[in-house]
Structures are given as C-alpha cells and as structure tokens.
Amino acid sequence: MELPNHAKQLLLQLNQQRAKGFLCDVIIVVENALFRAHKNILAASSIYFKSLVLHDNLINLDTEMVNPSVFRQVLDFIYTGKLLCSSEQSNEQNYSALLTAASYLQLHDLAALCRRKLKRSGSKPLPGKPSTLGLHGRVRHNNQRLSSSTPATSHNHYIPTPSDADQPQPDEGLRDKLSDDEMFIGSSAGKNGNLSSGGEPDLGLDLSKKSPPSIGTGMDALSPHSNSQESPQSASVSTTNSASLDDSTTTLPSLDTTGPEPMELTPTPRAPEDSQPKTNSPPPRKSTRQVARKKEWPKREASGLKAEDRERPLLNGVIMGPKEGRCSSGGYGSSFTSDQSFQCKEEEDEDGGENGHEPSEESGQSDGENRGKGRGGESGHQSANYVYRQQGFEPAFGDNLYVCIPCGKGFPSSEQLNAHVETHTEDELYIKEEVGAFVKEEEEEAEDLSAPVAPTTFGSSELRPFKCTVCSKSYKDPATLRQHEKSHWLTRPFPCNICGKMFTQRGTMTRHMRSHLGLKPFACEECGMRFTRQYRLTEHMRVHSGEKPYECQLCGGKFTQQRNLISHLRMHTSPS
DNA sequence: CTGGGGAGGGGGCCC
DNA sequence: TGGGCCCCCTCCCCA
Numbered sequence: 001m002e003l004p005n006h007a008k009q010l011l012l013q014l015n016q017q018r019a020k021g022f023l024c025d026v027i028i029v030v031e032n033a034l035f036r037a038h039k040n041i042l043a044a045s046s047i048y049f050k051s052l053v054l055h056d057n058l059i060n061l062d063t064e065m066v067n068p069s070v071f072r073q074v075l076d077f078i079y080t081g082k083l084l085c086s087s088e089q090s091n092e093q094n095y096s097a098l099l100t101a102a103s104y105l106q107l108h109d110l111a112a113l114c115r116r117k118l119k120r121s122g123s124k125p126l127p128g129k130p131s132t133l134g135l136h137g138r139v140r141h142n143n144q145r146l147s148s149s150t151p152a153t154s155h156n157h158y159i160p161t162p163s164d165a166d167q168p169q170p171d172e173g174l175r176d177k178l179s180d181d182e183m184f185i186g187s188s189a190g191k192n193g194n195l196s197s198g199g200e201p202d203l204g205l206d207l208s209k210k211s212p213p214s215i216g217t218g219m220d221a222l223s224p225h226s227n228s229q230e231s232p233q234s235a236s237v238s239t240t241n242s243a244s245l246d247d248s249t250t251t252l253p254s255l256d257t258t259g260p261e262p263m264e265l266t267p268t269p270r271a272p273e274d275s276q277p278k279t280n281s282p283p284p285r286k287s288t289r290q291v292a293r294k295k296e297w298p299k300r301e302a303s304g305l306k307a308e309d310r311e312r313p314l315l316n317g318v319i320m321g322p323k324e325g326r327c328s329s330g331g332y333g334s335s336f337t338s339d340q341s342f343q344c345k346e347e348e349d350e351d352g353g354e355n356g357h358e359p360s361e362e363s364g365q366s367d368g369e370n371r372g373k374g375r376g377g378e379s380g381h382q383s384a385n386y387v388y389r390q391q392g393f394e395p396a397f398g399d400n401l402y403v404c405i406p407c408g409k410g411f412p413s414s415e416q417l418n419a420h421v422e423t424h425t426e427d428e429l430y431i432k433e434e435v436g437a438f439v440k441e442e443e444e445e446a447e448d449l450s451a452p453v454a455p456t457t458f459g460s461s462e463l464r465p466f467k468c469t470v471c472s473k474s475y476k477d478p479a480t481l482r483q484h485e486k487s488h489w490l491t492r493p494f495p496c497n498i499c500g501k502m503f504t505q506r507g508t509m510t511r512h513m514r515s516h517l518g519l520k521p522f523a524c525e526e527c528g529m530r531f532t533r534q535y536r537l538t539e540h541m542r543v544h545s546g547e548k549p550y551e552c553q554l555c556g557g558k559f560t561q562q563r564n565l566i567s568h569l570r571m572h573t574s575p576s
Numbered sequence: 577c578t579g580g581g582g583a584g585g586g587g588g589c590c591c
Numbered sequence: 592t593g594g595g596c597c598c599c600c601t602c603c604c605c606a
Contacts, residue, residue, distance in 0.1 A: 507592060535595055
C-alpha cells in the first residue's frame with residue numbers, strides 16, 4: 001500500500017510552511033538577507049547543513065560562496081527538488097554560481113545537476129560570482145577557515161576543482177530523477193513580485209554596517225552558538241550586492257556589533273572548553289536547580305526564535321503576526337480572536353486557505369502565547385501607541401495594514417510607513433492635547449497600571465531645565481527631552497524587520513532584534529549561561545555569589561533581584 | 577493544588 | 592547609541 005503522491009504532498013506542505021515561516025527553526029544569513037527554514041529539511045539534504053544545524057540556530061554563510069539570490073534558488077531546490085533559475089543572470093552564470101554554492105553546501109545532487117547543465121552548454125564550471133579569488137583559491141581559503149571552525153563533519157566538505165568538475169559524482173541519482181522538464185527557467189522575481197532587480201532590497205539597514213572587515217560578522221561573533229568552533233560560515237559580509245529576497249527572506253537591520261568583543265566583556269572559559277559546543281552544554285555544577293535551569297535555557301532560545309515567531313506567517317519578507325496586535329483587526333489589545341482572524345486572512349492571501357489545518361494549529365499556539373506574552377497581552381494599552389491596522393481604519397485602507405495614525409494614511413509595509421513617518425515633522429506627530437484626547441485616556445489607564453515616576457520626583461527645574469510640554473516631566477538635556485517626547489508620539493519609528501513590531505527607540509529595537517537572532521553576548525564565567533544584556537548577567541552573577549542585596553523591611557527577607565523584592569512586597573501589601 | 581520564591585526574558589525609559 | 596534600571600510576564604521549583 002503506497003500513497004502515490006505522499007512525498008510530493010509532504011514537500012509541498014513543507015515548502016508552504018517555509019514560505020510562512022511556520023515551524024521554521026533556523027535562520028540562514030546570507031549577506032544581509034535572512035532565510036528561514038527547517039533544520040530537518042536542511043539536515044536531510046546536506047551533511048554540511050546537518051552539521052551546522054546541529055548546534056546553531058543562526059547560520060551565516062560565506063558570502064563569497066553564495067549570495068542571497070543563489071541561496072534562494074538553493075533553498076527552493078531543497079524544498080521542491082526543482083531549480084528555478086533567475087533570469088537576472090545568464091543561465092551559464094547562474095549554474096556556475098549554483099554549482100559553487102552547491103559544492104560549498106555539499107548539495108551533491110544540485111551540484112551534479114548544475115555540472116551537467118554546464119557541460120551541456122559547453123562551458124566549464126566556474127565560480128558564478130566574480131571574485132578576486134579563483135574558485136580553487138577561494139575554496140581553499142574557505143576551507144582553511146573551516147579547518148578551525150567547522151563541526152566534526154566538515155572534513156566531508158566537498159571541494160570542487162576544475163578537474164573534478166567533469167567527473168561523475170557518486171550521488172548523481174537526482175540527475176536521473178530530475179527530468180529537464182523539472183528545471184524551470186523563469187524569472188523568480190516575477191514569482192514573488194517583491195524583488196528588486198539586482199538592486200539592494202530596500203527593506204532595512206545593512207547588516208554589514210559596522211561589521212568587522214573579515215573574519216565573520218559581528219553578529220556571528222555575538223551569536224551564542226557561534227564560537228569559532230561552531231560557525232564554519234564565518235561570512236565576510238560586505239561588498240556584494242544582494243539580489244533578491246524570497247518570501248521567507250528578510251533583511252537585517254543594523255545591529256551594532258562592534259565595540260568590545262563579548263568575550264572581552266565577559267570572558268568565557270577558553271579552551272579546552274571552546275573546543276566543545278559549550279553553549280549547549282554548560283558545565284554541570286551548583287545546585288540541581290541550576291542544572292535544571294541550564295537544561296532549560298537552550299530550549300528556550302532554540303533557534304533564536306520564540307515559538308510564536310516561528311509560527312507567524314511571512315509577508316513580503318517580514319515575519320508577520322500580531323503579537324502586539326499590530327495587525328489585528330480587532331482593535332487595541334485584541335488577543336486571541338483577532339490573531340486568529342489575522343492569520344486566517346494571511347492564509348487566504350497566500351494560498352487561498354489551502355491549508356485549512358494550519359490556522360487551527362497556529363491559533364492553538366497563539367492561545368498559549370497570548371496568555372503569556374508580556375505587555376502585548378496585558379491590556380492593550382501598551383500597544384495603543386503602535387501604528388497598526390485599526391478597526392475604524394480598516395475599510396479605508398484595504399490591504400494597507402500599516403496606518404499612520406496622525407494623518408490616517410495606510411501603507412502596505414512597515415518600511416513604507418516608516419518612510420512616511422519621516423516626512424512628518426515632529427510637531428505634526430506630536431500629540432497635542434486637543435488631538436490626543438483619546439490617547440490621553442489610554443495613557444491614563446496605562447499610568448494607573450504602570451505607576452510611572454511622577455513629575456515631582458524629578459529634581460528642581462534648575463537641574464532639569466528642559467520640560468516636556470505634554471506631561472511636564474523635566475530633563476537635564478534637550479536630547480533626553482526629545483527622546484522622552486517621542487514617547488508621546490502615536491507612531492513608533494523603529495520597526496523590527498523580522499516581526500514588524502514597532503519601537504520608540506532604535507536601541508530598544510536593536511535589543512529586540514537580538515532576541516530574534518539569538519544573540520547573547522554576555523556569558524557567565526561560572527556556568528556558561530548567556531544573556532542578551534549585561535544587566536541580566538550582573539543579576540545572574542548573584543546566583544553564584546549568593547549576594548542578596550535587596551531586603552524586605554517588613555520581614556527581613558532577602559532577595560537577589562529587586563523585582564523579586566517588589567513582588568514580595570506586594571505579597572505583604574495585597575489583601576490576601 | 578496552591579502560594580511564594582527564584583530566575584529568565586521582554587519592553588520602556590532615562591542617562 | 593548603548594548601558595542601566597525599572598516594570599512586567601512567565602515558568603519552574605518547592606514547601
């Protein structure tokens with residue numbers, strides 16, 4: 001008994017899931033493009049990928065071996081078994097580039113296919129990308145790095161040479177499986193509709209900005225899993241143009257990855273520990289409780305993505321999904337039901353609701369997430385300042401999910417909205433009392449909950465001469481006042497390019513990005529645990545030192561963290 | 577099962 | 592622009 005189309009259907013589903021980012025558990029970074037995929041699929045298609053995804057959730061590929069356009073084709077091939085050749089390059093160039101990439105990635109079937117195509121067209125397989133190094137030298141160079149940075153299986157890395165280009169490969173089985181009919185020559189740009197023709201996708205800031213010049217990206221260096229032993233990719237991100245992005249691709253904003261190396265900030269155990277995948281196996285020690293936590297944390301950061309992010313669909317390369325109600329159609333703070341409606345809409349938009357089972361799966365997940373997830377689920381007042389589709393606006397904007405509240409214009413993407421926001425003067429964006437009456441109500445509600453510092457707690461006006469005209473808070477310098485004033489805006493100028501969430505401050509957005517990318521630069525010397533923030537590490541170190549600087553004045557109880565003292569004090573004060 | 581404590585993580589905001 | 596702190600939510604463990 002055999003279902004004839006089982007494999008095909010399965011692949012189809014997987015590819016659709018990839019397009020939506022559903023259950024994707026790995027991010028592949030190629031230059032400034034991000035691709036999301038499933039570890040299982042990658043591991044099944046290449047031993048090289050298999051070794052990479054074993055410990056890393058964020059994979060950085062060598063940009064001299066593969067560029068975003070080529071990698072998109074590679075990924076398409078992995079998920080479909082079909083080659084969709086870009087029309088941006090000649091076929092020959094394209095196959096050469098693909099061959100280089102396939103060899104680098106140890107996709108032997110794909111390499112064989114390209115080799116065969118090149119052979120037919122009568123040209124030698126050459127590196128598809130103009131490079132200052134020949135393929136041979138280039139690969140050797142790469143291999144040198146691999147020798148110190150690849151996982152154990154890296155010795156299997158296939159190094160193509162001009163001579164073996166014509167030799168049959170042991171695993172050319174796919175050549176037989178794939179007929180020429182299955183090689184689609186066409187414009188993939190047309191397929192996705194959002195590809196810039198060879199130009200830089202104007203979706204975000206350049207990842208390469210501020211990156212170290214050669215060995216690995218700063219991000220790579222900051223990646224919790226990417227110590228030198230585990231990140232064979234060590235891409236030198238810089239010069240080449242990224243060509244295109246597919247549905248599951250997005251560009252990275254600039255993460256400030258310079259400054260002191262994380263290891264310098266918080267030295268982690270050096271070799272021989274470094275020769276092991278340390279982040280996934282922190283040395284066991286201390287109490288069983290700590291061990292339990294340590295067992296837990298790699299799971300938490302698995303893939304560098306939170307479950308909710310993994311399961312959000314992608315739209316135009318941006319991972320979508322209203323964790324904060326950004327795109328929910330139910331208005332402020334709407335949670336489950338609006339999420340559901342949102343996702344259903346996405347399903348319809350993308351595949352006509354073909355996968356009827358997925359919304360229920362995803363909504364099932366989002367149920368739990370919405371119960372749990374931070375401020376978004378709090379009450380909605382936090383998201384009141386976000387620019388997102390609102391119920392009242394909906395009819396007027398159609399597919400323009402991103403609405404500038406001050407002027408009411410709708411935009412199809414957060415980027416476009418952001419660009420538009422820039423055109424407003426700050427005065428226009430500023431919430432004047434008369435304009436922001438309804439917002440005031442929201443904020444008062446928020447104040448009740450969050451009990452912000454009262455203006456009176458600020459120092460004298462002499463020390464703080466710069467006063468906010470909206471809330472009367474005063475500040476020492478105009479820059480801080482300006483920063484504060486932005487909190488009164490209805491727009492949040494800094495969108496996350498992965499999830500689309502908007503932030504009032506760039507730094508907050510950058511920090512937020514770290515959580516998507518699993519960047520945890522701050523490592524505990526004691527247990528190897530890593531954190532996204534220095535402050536967290538400082539807090540954490542008290543676990544090891546036993547220091548409990550926060551004491552309850554009522555019962556004398558001591559706490560390592562202030563927040564837990566506060567929580568404890570509530571226990572005293574709340575009528576129980 | 578429940579309440580309290582410990583601790584990880586996220587966002588806001590000021591410096 | 593990043594660091595530091597505050598606040599919140601959440602999960603886990605344990606009594």
